[in-house]
Amino acid sequence: MQRRRKLGRGIAVVGAGMSKFGMFRDADSKHLFAEAFKEMLSTVDKGIDPQDIDALYLGNFTNDFFIHQGHWGPIISDLLGITPKPATRTEGACAASALAFREGVFAIASGFYDVVLVGGVEEMSKLSTEEVTQGLAMAASPYEVKVGFTFPGVFGATATAYFAKYGASREHLMDVTIKSHNNARLNPKAQFNVSIRDIMNQRIEKAKNRGDSIPGWRDEKEFLRDPRANPVVAWPMHLYDCCPISDGASCVLLVAEEIAKDFTDNPLHVVGIGQGSGRGLHAKEDLTYFEATRYAAQEAYELSGLKPEDVQIAEVHDCFSIAEIIHIEDLGFFKPGEGYKAVEEGLTRLDGPKPINTSGGLKCKGHPVGATGTGQLVEIWKQLRGEAGERQVPIKDLRIGAAHNLGGTGGTCTFTILERR
Amino acid sequence: MEIQQMEVMPFNDISYERFLSEEKLMGSRCQRCDALFVPPRSICIKCHGTEMEWVEMRGKGKLAAFTCIAIGPPFMIKEGYDRQHPYISGVVELEEGVRVVARIEGMDGSKPETIKIGTPVQVEFLHRGEANSSKTFLAFKPL
Numbered sequence: 001m002q003r004r005r006k007l008g009r010g011i012a013v014v015g016a017g018m019s020k021f022g023m024f025r026d027a028d029s030k031h032l033f034a035e036a037f038k039e040m041l042s043t044v045d046k047g048i049d050p051q052d053i054d055a056l057y058l059g060n061f062t063n064d065f066f067i068h069q070g071h072w073g074p075i076i077s078d079l080l081g082i083t084p085k086p087a088t089r090t091e092g093a094c095a096a097s098a099l100a101f102r103e104g105v106f107a108i109a110s111g112f113y114d115v116v117l118v119g120g121v122e123e124m125s126k127l128s129t130e131e132v133t134q135g136l137a138m139a140a141s142p143y144e145v146k147v148g149f150t151f152p153g154v155f156g157a158t159a160t161a162y163f164a165k166y167g168a169s170r171e172h173l174m175d176v177t178i179k180s181h182n183n184a185r186l187n188p189k190a191q192f193n194v195s196i197r198d199i200m201n202q203r204i205e206k207a208k209n210r211g212d213s214i215p216g217w218r219d220e221k222e223f224l225r226d227p228r229a230n231p232v233v234a235w236p237m238h239l240y241d242c243c244p245i246s247d248g249a250s251c252v253l254l255v256a257e258e259i260a261k262d263f264t265d266n267p268l269h270v271v272g273i274g275q276g277s278g279r280g281l282h283a284k285e286d287l288t289y290f291e292a293t294r295y296a297a298q299e300a301y302e303l304s305g306l307k308p309e310d311v312q313i314a315e316v317h318d319c320f321s322i323a324e325i326i327h328i329e330d331l332g333f334f335k336p337g338e339g340y341k342a343v344e345e346g347l348t349r350l351d352g353p354k355p356i357n358t359s360g361g362l363k364c365k366g367h368p369v370g371a372t373g374t375g376q377l378v379e380i381w382k383q384l385r386g387e388a389g390e391r392q393v394p395i396k397d398l399r400i401g402a403a404h405n406l407g408g409t410g411g412t413c414t415f416t417i418l419e420r421r
Numbered sequence: 422m423e424i425q426q427m428e429v430m431p432f433n434d435i436s437y438e439r440f441l442s443e444e445k446l447m448g449s450r451c452q453r454c455d456a457l458f459v460p461p462r463s464i465c466i467k468c469h470g471t472e473m474e475w476v477e478m479r480g481k482g483k484l485a486a487f488t489c490i491a492i493g494p495p496f497m498i499k500e501g502y503d504r505q506h507p508y509i510s511g512v513v514e515l516e517e518g519v520r521v522v523a524r525i526e527g528m529d530g531s532k533p534e535t536i537k538i539g540t541p542v543q544v545e546f547l548h549r550g551e552a553n554s555s556k557t558f559l560a561f562k563p564l
Contacts, residue, residue, distance in 0.1 A: 147558060148497050150493060157488040158486065160487055161486040161512070234488045236488075237488070281512055282512060
């Protein structure tokens, strides 16, 4: 029998910041984390003296592989001038910084610390696409890698199983992509802050200027169906179904609830946290859902006493378009087999009843893997505090937002629910 | 002789690979609850029993999921696969009721629309590389 879980004491988020995500020749991991940290400091309404930070938890998947440098905890604590405060690195593939967040929560809930900085960083763009693909594959199941599966390949196979079971098609994946780009167009920190229509028009303009034959795309879907514009990566995953290779950093400041008012009158409360683990493709009970996501969601809902319908906005781990469709089902927002219909009907758009990935998601905001988990929480922070600018969702009394982060091919999943009171 | 040898093989991935090189697709069966695992497990994930026995699969099943990969890792590129010549990786549900991941041969990776989930397939063992560094890959082709 499982005891009902609870946190030893309440936790509040009182600051959040991120670097711009993208491919940067002139910015390294330290530069990017400094950018995220400086933004975080500027968001703490009543200010924070960095000397008051008790500890750092830092997510990083594999800068060891990407830039041949490991042991990032103390590099970042030194960068921030907070040594000799402890710095601990967490690793959970693409969920690395969601794990850092969770460890930070536990460290405060236990009563040991009062003020903890959690964040993540990844620097991926210094390698070729093939090398990055190889590096990311280190987080897949070893059986998959041996028979040629890549990350897009695992999600491609998942898509074929989902299509066969529920009657969805590539057209529905395109609905996810078009929505993500429309949201990212309003996010200045996003790697691709342009809509699909903008990209189409740019291509048409370029063809005109060059005197080439002008592509005859009538709408976004015709563009996405054109293999010259949107080539196959791992069928049915095409270029515009896949998140990019990115550099970036993000961080969030956690404090014990009882001292939150020293930092801000408008904190967010950590009401639900959950984490699960999952198996490789061959050993999954069903190819069309992620058991780790379902477990994480259940844990977070139980802790918070909330239901899926109470969550008003969410960032979900859309490393590939199909993943967003499946996760909005696994998180209970839509029934199994109905996620694709919800996207098709526009329910997950910025102005829909359940906005998903208002930031543009991993697909368009970018996916510097170790920075993604806390990066998602930066978006929820902005939305719940009404500070998301042009992409602020028009929901009245917006109070509850959540973030779902996935590592590997579903081996690690987390779900975090934040509430503004 | 062969059976005796099989009894001493540990239930791990090294044994699994060794069997593949002998063109045998082997799994482990829990002696307590009969659950079957391919590749083999030494701890049953159904009942946590630890007494296992080796079982050979008949090598027949149907395609449960697949992907046609245009951008592959270096070892697949070396085999001649690229954006013009995608290869297929897939999940096969065996007659025995368990699933394995494998390469899919005998279908055209550049025509994914022609590949159907549920297609009956049979095992094929792909031997690659020179004698000392030879590796065997699990594959399936249409029946």
